[in-house]
Amino acid sequence: MNNYTFHWYQAFRAVPQMLGGAVVTLEVALLSMILGIGFAVLIAVGRGSQRAAIRGLATTWVEVARNTPALFQIYMAHFGLGAFGLHLSPFTALLAGITFNNAGYLAETFRGALRAIPPTQARAARSLGMGPVRAFTLIILPQMFRISFLPMTNQMVWAILMTSLGIVVGMNTDLAGVTQALNVKTFRTFEFFALAAIIYYLAAKTVTFGARLLAARLFRY
């Protein structure tokens, strides 16, 4: 031991503050998932589009999101877009970065799921008199979500983990940001980050468990 004495008392006193940060973390993760799913559906549909421009855009999004680090994407959202004079606050930049990442990964998941749904389903729906949009939203989409439920849960956990990267763009309200602010004031790195790790773990477990409960309710039959 390097003559290091743990100062746990100091760290425990900061737990309420850190839990406040965890709420922001969950908020960002949830928002990024909702937005990410929205974009991902558009991308997944766009990849099958007749128009080359839409197909190209959708493919570029997916490939860039999946082939560059999330940290890079968040840094780019803040400082890269900033060079255009487009100023995203740390919160928005973090949200934009994670949403971009989520959408890229989920779009691939959805594309796989769409392939797994027999094309006869769409034809059957259309022959029942549904329009193309109605058939997609009422028949195809629910099945797609059901098939991709597990990957979506995983993506939600990743979204929570990715929020920790917000500190590189000046985020100081989420769990990692709050922890780092406490750390730079006191330099009790181990104590504070150990508590943060426990909170992250519990948050991730809550999401996984909640998703399992939800799945049991939704997919009962």
Place this chain on the structure above:
Amino acid sequence: MKTTYLAAASLVAVLTAQTAQADKLDDIIASGTLRCAVVLDFPPMGSRDADNNPIGFDVDYCNDLATALGVTAEIVETPFPDRIPALVSDRADVGVASTSDTLERAKTIGFSIPYFAFQMVVLTREDAGINDFDGQKGHTVGSVAGTYEGLQLEDNVKAWGAGEFRPYQNQADVFLALSQGQIDATVVTSTVASSIIATGQYPGFVMKGDAPYDIDYVSLIGLRNEYGFLNYLDLFVNQQVRTGRYQELYDKWIGGTAPTLSINGVYR
């Protein structure tokens, strides 16, 4: 026979006692390398030249210290928030990194006597409409997380009850954010402000008055329990001033009269 045995035993005892007592100072001299934690996005204290090699006041200061110890210097680049972790995790032997000697930090690491002193100024853009320190009220401002000025500015923003404070992880990101308009002002040391304006990299940057903070005395840092080493650092800083090397380095990197490092009316 018995005497030989005793002598051997005491020799062993003396030898082991000496190895047990080998402290940081001995370790550095024995290893032949002095690893200095230096911040390299903080000109003129530390930056990189066109070949991406470290240069600056702190880099020269580290080299002087290494020369005094009779070893070679190795620069370990550390962002501001990582200076103290780098020391505690033994990635560096000493921090020559403009570290303000706060009491909160002294609970974790050891400080030498001050080796430099900063005056804080407001750095802003011409078009931001900020004319003095209080003009920052209501604006989005930023600084480096955990620095002397960063901690105070964050408190100011809280006290003003308007605007927003953004902590960045390194000085470069603060300047980048200021130039892009992500933030409207920052509080930095006058040396850094004048140096960054002098480079011409950021055309719109202007200094708008002093920040009403105490003079920021900065110290060399070492591990809290390494008294022998900290003692050596104190003497080294003293010698740098006494021999005129401090003024010489000040002339080289900043220019003018180097700030006084002693405080009237009290000992350190």
Place this chain on the structure above:
Amino acid sequence: MFNTALTLSDLGFMARGAAITLSITAIAVLFGTILGVIFGTLRTQISALAAAPLTFVLDVLRSVPLLIQLILANAFQSILGFGWQPFAVSCVVLSLYTSSYCAEIVRGGIEAVPMVTRRAARSLGLSWWQDLAHVVFPMALRVALPGWIGLTLGVMKDSALVLWLGIIELLRSSQILVTRLQEPLFILIVTGAIYFLISFPIARLGGRLEKRWREND
């Protein structure tokens, strides 16, 4: 925009950063895979109760942000006085991180091998080891390989986080250049392109393998 001050020597600087990224990735994937195969196999071969501690640790590694793991491990090794270099800390943390995901992939692969196949192998006189080595692993490999390639790419990208410990890898080297040259957008795009160039061909190869092997099923 293309009127840049980025010199050839700066590109060399970035290439050195990319080399660090690649070497950390290679080490982490090598050791992570070895550990992952051991952990994953263990989890399928011993009872759930006996594997519980291992399961828990692997779960923690997958549920705590990598950045936090790196910071914690670095602080912890310094408290214990190991005095490891950041590079070593990064490799250890990333290897364990990789192993936690790899174990899941291996487990998935092994569980995809039908029990009847294994019973058939055993009843043909194969020992437990022979069954594992000649029947289970070859079949599991086919299921696991696409996931493993994805994991390798993930680790390559996640390795960017080691910049927090002061390692000058690809992303950090680009930040240093941004500081000096003040061309954030251009340099960041170049960085993104380098990541893409490393990652994309491997991803494509993975996709092709997946497709080819599926046809054979």
